[in-house]
Amino acid sequence: MTQPLLKNAGMSAARQQLELAKINHDASTAATLASVSTAISTVEDVYWSLVAAWRNVAIQEDALHQAVLQQASNVRLAQHGAAAPIDAVESSSQVAIYQDNVFSALQTVSELQNQLKALVVDDPADPIWRANLMPTSPVLQIPSVPSLDALLASAMKNRPEIEQVAAGRQAANVGLAYAKSQALPQVDLQLSYQGNGFAGNALPPLGGAFGNQAPPAYLGGVYGQAYGNIGRFPTYNAGVVISEPIGNNTGRALVASAKEQQRIAKLQTAGLDERIVFEVRNALQGYQASLSRLYAARAAREAAQAVYASEQRKFRNGASTTFLVTQRQVELVQNEGRELQAQTDLNKAIVELQRVDGSILSENNVTLQTLGTGANP
Numbered sequence: 047m048t049q050p051l052l053k054n055a056g057m058s059a060a061r062q063q064l065e066l067a068k069i070n071h072d073a074s075t076a077a078t079l080a081s082v083s084t085a086i087s088t089v090e091d092v093y094w095s096l097v098a099a100w101r102n103v104a105i106q107e108d109a110l111h112q113a114v115l116q117q118a119s120n121v122r123l124a125q126h127g128a129a130a131p132i133d134a135v136e137s138s139s140q141v142a143i144y145q146d147n148v149f150s151a152l153q154t155v156s157e158l159q160n161q162l163k164a165l166v167v168d169d170p171a172d173p174i175w176r177a178n179l180m181p182t183s184p185v186l187q188i189p190s191v192p193s194l195d196a197l198l199a200s201a202m203k204n205r206p207e208i209e210q211v212a213a214g215r216q217a218a219n220v221g222l223a224y225a226k227s228q229a230l231p232q233v234d235l236q237l238s239y240q241g242n243g244f245a246g247n248a249l250p251p252l253g254g255a256f257g258n259q260a261p262p263a264y265l266g267g268v269y270g271q272a273y274g275n276i277g278r279f280p281t282y283n284a285g286v287v288i289s290e291p292i293g294n295n296t297g298r299a300l301v302a303s304a305k306e307q308q309r310i311a312k313l314q315t316a317g318l319d320e321r322i323v324f325e326v327r328n329a330l331q332g333y334q335a336s337l338s339r340l341y342a343a344r345a346a347r348e349a350a351q352a353v354y355a356s357e358q359r360k361f362r363n364g365a366s367t368t369f370l371v372t373q374r375q376v377e378l379v380q381n382e383g384r385e386l387q388a389q390t391d392l393n394k395a396i397v398e399l400q401r402v403d404g405s406i407l408s409e410n411n412v413t414l415q416t417l418g419t420g421a422n423p
Contacts, residue, residue, distance in 0.1 A: 072209060073209070092162045096181055103151040197330060200405065219308065245265055245267040357374040
């Protein structure tokens with residue numbers, strides 16, 4: 047038996063590999079969860095974009111329907127001489143514009159459907175590729191957003207990246223402990239035990255100076271007796287072996303390299319902390335801005351609706367023109383689009399808040415044990 051007393055006593059190469067294997071397992075788990083968090087965030091963003099695209103189709107189709115009604119009204123008025131023929135032409139032009147908008151909105155829906163399918167399906171033959179995806183989830187409920195300090199505390203506790211950098215620090219510490227061990231002199235305590243077995247056929251007593259006594263009976267026999275005598279004649283050895291390379295440049299280089307790895311791990315930790323603070327601040331500010339924009343866009347859309355309805359009543363009473371009705375409709379559609387964009391941005395801002403504070407996995411009931419269980423075989 048050899049027992050290291052200095053070099054390799056606390057951290058040997060085998061012990062280092064065992065510790066690193068444990069740390070790498072934890073780091074791999076954290077990296078997987080971090081990748082899943084990003085994937086969920088991406089899928090949710092595309093989903094809410096698809097929700098907005100379908101709602102935009104509805105907005106454009108409603109605008110087209112109103113334009114068709116206005117065109118029919120202008121045609122009737124022109125036929126009765128109550129309106130200029132150019133008014134009918136003008137309304138026809140507006141109908142064509144909204145038809146183009148409907149087709150463009152449908153194209154956007156198709157592109158987003160394919161994008162979402164590519165994110166959630168891994169089989170090119172899956173029937174979902176031929177499905178028409180119609181979102182059914184309502185808009186996200188506006189959460190009660192905690193303070194910046196609470197968001198930061200949650201992020202520092204729940205973000206998988208925290209475990210990743212922690213594993214990096216642990217690996218650097220193990221590497222430094224091993225390097226310091228290699229820089230020590232090699233001092234090994236060596237202990238050995240040897241059991242000997244002897245047996246055989248005794249020669250006749252030689253007599254004279256050699257004596258006349260026969261060997262003990264337990265020494266008489268062949269192989270079986272020899273095996274049985276193992277332990278009767280033990281040999282013990284103990285010693286200390288000391289060796290030290292001249293200069294030990296290899297050991298000192300290992301220590302310097304390990305210290306550098308430890309410094310890198312500390313810088314990565316500090317960088318992650320700074321990135322989390324940056325992301326949390328941006329996510330909170332983005333949420334607050336999106337919420338304010340939604341309120342403003344909703345008020346503008348309601349006002350535009352009232353103005354458009356009023357302009358239509360004035361037109362029917364002969365107090366307005368086709369141009370003004372068309373302008374009011376364009377303004378209404380634009381404001382509906384702004385409100386839709388603000389609502390979509392708010393949905394995505396909520397998703398980003400969940401990602402940066404580390405709650406996106408729990409919000410979607412994702413755990414390491416269930417991860418991948420819903421994937422296609």
